[in-house]
Amino acid sequence: MSLFTPKQVAQAIGVSESSLKRWCDRGLIATVKTPGGHRKMTAAGVATFLRERQQPLVRPELLGLPSNAGKSRRVLDRAAEQFHQALAAGDEEVCRQVLVDLFLSEHRLARVFDTVVAPAYQQLGQRWQCRELEVFEERRAVQIGLRILGEIHRLLADPETDAPLALGGTWEGDFYQLPTNLAELTLRESGWRATNLGSSLPFATLEAAMTEHCPRLFWLSVSFVADDDKFVETCSGFLEKAEKLGVVVAMGGRELTEPLRQRLRAVSWCDGFQDLEALAAKLSSGNEPESAKGGDG
Amino acid sequence: MSLFTPKQVAQAIGVSESSLKRWCDRGLIATVKTPGGHRKMTAAGVATFLRERQQPLVRPELLGLPSNAGKSRRVLDRAAEQFHQALAAGDEEVCRQVLVDLFLSEHRLARVFDTVVAPAYQQLGQRWQCRELEVFEERRAVQIGLRILGEIHRLLADPETDAPLALGGTWEGDFYQLPTNLAELTLRESGWRATNLGSSLPFATLEAAMTEHCPRLFWLSVSFVADDDKFVETCSGFLEKAEKLGVVVAMGGRELTEPLRQRLRAVSWCDGFQDLEALAAKLSSGNEPESAKGGDG
DNA sequence: ACTAAAATCGTCCAAATCGTCCATCTGTCC
């Protein structure tokens, strides 16, 4: 992680150094001070400020951000189409600009994911099925997406050490990485200590992770199910275990068909990341650390 | 107990060595001096200083870790061990620092990949087979690796538009993403316009990509082979096509056993990324843009 | 034990930042 001086940040935002110093002293921007009293800021801290204040970035490159980030406000629906086109063309720079712009424009990530990212990849999937796109183009789009999400990951402030814990991933055979990554970021933005365990994990492993860390929330992203019966069976055992531990399980994904859902109980369904965010908010507001763990035995 | 040098502590705190020395001399940080006058600090001393000054550590993980500056062999060895430990523990910050430090120390990426990254993941794989690690810990390590590689990707300058083109990926059923990502970065550092097409791609798609873009080099990362015969058969067709187009195919990966290799021709074998880099150098030095495309039809 | 390379020493100085003050600008209320 690199630290930025007031001069750099002031130039990046396009304001005078004096103003920037005042904002720091008023607590608007997270600032650390050297023993000598010099201020230093992190990219995440500045990004948080920019989002809260809707402040445009004049020279984003000074903060290591894409060269056009934050210069203009973006509208969600227009961005969706632009993002989709850029993804299909493999234009990583444009993709990055669109997403980082939206992020800095204080749009909730969950909303961006639901209205821009997810639809774009759905469209790509459709175009791939129609033979309009080659497989590698779809894979390349995923690569690009993962890279950009990684950057946004770094722009989010580190969660508090006492923030509620969330784990999640995808089940064995489900190699889709984007949805579970999106879930992780959604929860991180909501202040959770969310960790994506990865894709294609045996349920035994998921259980082990849950038992070891005992999170408040566990998300399961389901984009592929080979065998409904096996899935339901294994998953049911997992859910039982979760209930005993007092872990809330959230499931979402395009493969969760209605018949499949009816065969699973004790699950919070999330159709989209805004659902997940709402669930997380409910959980962390109505914090009941004692009673939740009660039924162990 | 381990003692830290000013350089390490300075990096951990995120200030210059000069400033740190000054703070030591002012008594802000408890310091022990060797008979020769070199300063040494204990973790406790640094922690006390940080708490009194309420200064957050920029890189807390570096405390306890040797510095990675320099280019000697042992630096790389130590880095390999650090990286491995941090990967197993899921400590993304440490991993990032180790790799980015090495990168900024002007180590060739190929060398870092061969001596640090690849061994670390090999060890993880072994420990996983010995049941020492859970699957999710291995997956998490991959997630971390991919994110960091994404960052290094951005740190590399964009390739020239007239740089030689390279494409690559993994075959259907081979979901390992790290090796092919490493290959992409290796070539990018060598100035190539390298694009990773992704993992688990049908050979038909790989062929389509090759035909459409006609790269100078095509890498195939092979970390998993379900059926040797089928692999050889399909792969041979691919290699023929490549030869017609004048595309050099480079293959590497732990699953390329000797018997498998003998059944495949017209391939440049790469045991490690330094091999790949050497191959790339040879190709781009002996540049023969005309004759290469000759035999089409 | 000895040599060569790497890291640290102490010192110096230019550049950056500090805190503070003040003139200017903007929007509001009377």
Place this chain on the structure above:
DNA sequence: GGACAGATGGACGATTTGGACGATTTTAGT
């Protein structure tokens, strides 16, 4: 319009920082 409160951007000397230098100490390798 005019008084007022609040925010901005620039200027000032004092302080802090970060990088450079040759000399010295530590470390790696034989």
